Amino acid sequence: MWNVIGHPWAVEFLQRSLREGRLAHAYLLLGPAQIGKRTLALELAKALNCLAGEEERPCGECLACRKIAHSTHPDVRVVEPENRSLKIDQIRQLQREVALTPHEGRYRVAILPSFERATTEASNCLLKTLEEPPPQVVMCLTAPDTSPLLPTIVSRCQLLHLRPLSLEAVESALVERWGVEQERAALLARLSGGRLGWAVEAYQQPSILEHRTSCLDSLVKLLNEPRVPRFAYAEKISQTPEVVSDTLEVWLSCWRDLLLVHEGNGKEITNLDREEEITTYAARYSLGRIYRALQAIRTAQQQLESNANLRLTLEVLLLSFPLAGEPCCLSWPGSGPGLRNGRKWVPL
């Protein structure tokens, strides 16, 4: 019984390959972070080395399955990037190991998560193993998509494209397996965007949701502040670069929610617990203004990925958000003159 939530077709595909003896030497599991790629790879490792009868593999209970779950099986290795990159020495070490016959299992399984972080030298080095795979070796690479990988690596792997789970699947898994209370499970499912691993982590580590709350609070505060405090915020947050990308993601989700409310799809918003504020702010800004804020965040994200100056990028971003009292706001009947210097302001 494969202990995988979601991805039924991928499980079915691997089961069939095992049953029919058509196992690939290397699999490349693709999809967004924390949707279960590593879990699926570990379940495959269990299925390959489980001690139970063929029909029951992976049983999850035998010594081999338990060792794999506890990362103590001598034939199953997970090679993580070190200091954000997977290096050639790590691959060489792995190659020495997989050249040997399995120690106690049927297969040696090498799991290489986040292979997009492999250096070019490491990728080229692994290529040799993929070109001439030793018998009884199965490799499982994971990456968000194929674009950062060498085409020669991709072409030698069996690709499995995994997709985020439905929000309902995440919600019910949280309730049934992790005992999360319903309302919280619904919120976590929305925030996860179908990434069960993220939802479980956010449930187990309250600091993740606390950080999100503080990002939302900052955004609301900044939208009501003039330029100077915005510059001060840009300076402050640029001193903790590790939180910037999460902050921008939270802001993006918030502006996306404003857009949904504008379009009459308020039921689909991500930030369920902030519905009231989102409705208020959606009424305050025109559709064009919301689009521009979304675009500005995406531009900032791209610039930061190409190592742009952090503080400058954040300053530009924060200045592109509407300022309170700016003529970009919708004028509601009775809420203001709608006229300034004799001109009627129209939503931009």
Ligand SMILES: [Zn+2]
């Ligand atoms: Zn087993």
